[in-house]
Amino acid sequence: MCVLSRSLDARGSPERMALSGVHKDRGELRIHENLDELGTDLADYIAELSEASVKERGVFAIALSGGSLIGLMGKLCEAPYNKTVDWAKWYIFWADERGVAKTHADSNYKLAKDGLLSKVPIVPSHVHSINDSLSAEEAANDYEFVIRQLVRTRTISVSDISDSPKFDLILLGMGADGHVASLFPNHPVLDANNEWVTFITNSPKPPPERITFTLPVINSASNVAVVVAGEDKAEAVHLAIDDVGPDHPPLPARMVQPTKGKLVWFLDKLAASKLDSSQFSE
Ligand SMILES: O=C1O[C@H](COP(=O)(O)O)[C@@H](O)[C@H](O)[C@H]1O
Numbered sequence: 001m002c003v004l005s006r007s008l009d010a011r012g013s014p015e016r017m018a019l020s021g022v023h024k025d026r027g028e029l030r031i032h033e034n035l036d037e038l039g040t041d042l043a044d045y046i047a048e049l050s051e052a053s054v055k056e057r058g059v060f061a062i063a064l065s066g067g068s069l070i071g072l073m074g075k076l077c078e079a080p081y082n083k084t085v086d087w088a089k090w091y092i093f094w095a096d097e098r099g100v101a102k103t104h105a106d107s108n109y110k111l112a113k114d115g116l117l118s119k120v121p122i123v124p125s126h127v128h129s130i131n132d133s134l135s136a137e138e139a140a141n142d143y144e145f146v147i148r149q150l151v152r153t154r155t156i157s158v159s160d161i162s163d164s165p166k167f168d169l170i171l172l173g174m175g176a177d178g179h180v181a182s183l184f185p186n187h188p189v190l191d192a193n194n195e196w197v198t199f200i201t202n203s204p205k206p207p208p209e210r211i212t213f214t215l216p217v218i219n220s221a222s223n224v225a226v227v228v229a230g231e232d233k234a235e236a237v238h239l240a241i242d243d244v245g246p247d248h249p250p251l252p253a254r255m256v257q258p259t260k261g262k263l264v265w266f267l268d269k270l271a272a273s274k275l276d277s278s279q280f281s282e
Contacts, residue, residue: 019272021280026241026254027263029280031272035072035229042227042266043075046169047085049223053168054089061156062169063093063213065181066108069173069227070115072266077119087121091155093147095170095218096181097130099139099199099209106207107132136199136209143211144197157222161259164220165196170213174228175205178236178251182212185251190215215255222261226253231270238274241265 019031032038046062053060064070075081092112100106102113109129117127128146131139147165150156157166172180183190184204192198192214199211218224228237238244240253256263267275 019269021277023241023280027265029241029265029267029272029275031267031269031275033269035268038227038229038266038268039072039075042072042225043081045225045264045266046073046076046171047081049169050085050090053222054086057154057157057168059089059091059155060086060169061091061093061150061167062171063095063167063221064108064112064171065095065173066098066111067173067175068229069171070111072227072229073116073171077116082120085120088123090122091126091128091150092117092122093128093156093167094130095172096183096210096212097132097139098182098207099136099201099211100132100207102129102132130211136201136211140195140197140199140211144195147196159220159259162216162220164216166261167217167221169223169225170218170221172218172224172226172253172256174226174233174236174240174253176232176236177204178240178253179205180226180253180256181218182210183215183252183255186249190252190255215252218256219258220261221258223264224256224258224261225264225266226256227266228271229268231273233271234274237265237267237271238276242276242279 021029023029030041050060094108097108098106102109130143151158151165159166174180178185189200193216195214196217198214201209203210239248240251
């Protein structure tokens with residue numbers, strides 16, 4: 001069953017109306033009427049996780065993706081979040097990066113810098129972007145080394161069941177083909193499980209070279225949010241969430257299954273339009 005719930009946002013406004021529910025094994029679903037409501041709910045969610053993590057660990061280790069996600073995080077730069085979030089405690093990482101210069105329009109770093117990081121008081125030394133002066137392979141190795149150092153000092157927590165990093169939050173978008181980070185359908189990179197960070201040189205979506213977290217790292221996070229908007233992604237949302245049977249090879253987005261962490265889907269109603277609501281419960 002799918003329930004209609006009304007909730008207060010960070011401004012105490014009772015205006016926000018969303019469909020929310022829990023899928024029996026695909027996590028929590030938050031379905032919004034429009035992008036404005038989705039953006040407010042996403043900002044509330046991130047601000048709450050930040051507060052809880054800072055209280056518990058003294059820091060908040062968050063990994064971003066690129067694409068439409070950053071625009072949907074825009075409310076974090078506005079009141080009340082710009083003043084209430086403890087930005088000095090944030091440590092920023094990327095779930096994936098494209099093999100281009102940081103000044104290039106395709107750079108996930110540039111997108112986040114322009115859309116978020118330059119607008120809030122993040123400590124520059126806490127921004128751990130992927131080195132754009134190295135080859136994709138070298139950059140992946142270098143990034144994994146950086147993450148290993150920060151796991152050692154517990155700036156990034158560590159999984160209870162493996163030696164994987166346990167990010168406080170990994171934010172993912174999803175392409176219309178069901179890719180997340182730079183993990184594309186049917187790509188051998190989906191099987192990478194010895195590395196934390198890996199690379200590809202044949203991305204079906206340009207640019208071809210990319211650096212990406214592997215699935216074990218994504219699935220070791222304390223919290224994973226997949227943020228998806230638009231009708232063009234409705235079929236992939238259906239295939240990633242609904243029980244579609246064995247005839248459909250699992251999309252990368254379906255392989256996002258945090259082992260111990262919590263998975264939340266932020267959808268607009270267009271992206272959610274092909275979901276089977278009989279599979280939700282309150
Ligand atoms: O190429 C990428 O695509 C996905 C999805 O992007 P969107 O614009 O369709 O939301 C993104 O999450 C990933 O970080 C990026 O490198």
